Amino acid sequence: MMTPPDELETVIWDFNGTIVDDLDLVVRSVNVQMAKRGLSALTRKTYREVFRFPVEAYYREIGLDLEVESMADVSAEFFGLYVPGLMACLLHAGVLDALTRFRKSGMRQFVLSAMEEQLLLRTIDHLGIADFFDAVYGLAHLEADSKLSRGRQLLADCRIHHETTLLIGDTDHDAEVADELGLSAVLVAHGHQNEERLRATGCAVFGTLQQATNALAAP
Helix, strand or coil: CCCCCCCCCEEEECCECCCEECHHHHHHHHHHHHHHCCCCCCCHHHHHHHCCCCHHHHHHHCCCCCCCCCHHHHHHHHHHHHHHHHCCCEECCCHHHHHHHHHHCCCEEEEEEEEEHHHHHHHHHHHCCHHHCCEEEEECCCCCCCCHHHHHHHHHHCCCCHHHEEEEECCHHHHHHHHHHCCEEEEECCCCCCHHHHHCCCCEEECCHHHHHHHCCCC
């Protein structure tokens, strides 16, 4: 994996688990689905050990039969459980400080997320952080598959220079996306995957966003 650039001009943020702390809400929502199907509940620990993209693969691993149910139906069910609690979720510690420090340094900031885009925009606006971002890119559906194609669109639309751009995320998919796009990445182990899994990517991994921001030496 590429190391963070010495001269940073652009930061691309993942959203769920990186900016917004929705881990407990996700686990609660998934466990309602598990109980409905007679499957064992997940703990925070087991969830962070198994969650991955595409989400379809993760659902299969935890026991859902997607030969019988469609991913579209499972996703719609999940979001029916998840969305009502989303606006009660808070920013992760250190997010506002990082956004402010990067902005004061003159960096452009973007969001690239596997969340459906209109829901993503509403949530960012509700959290009061919309003004920090030059653009927000999400998906056109609820199935949370790869955000790679949207990442390519983001780079092209906003004329982002690969060599001076950093992606900040909380999953190995963020590392994969950064690698495919030719970007540097740092991962924060406060979200949807545990530190062990993140370190396996070869990216720089930090326990908190404050640690990551300080290591990047943003003024």
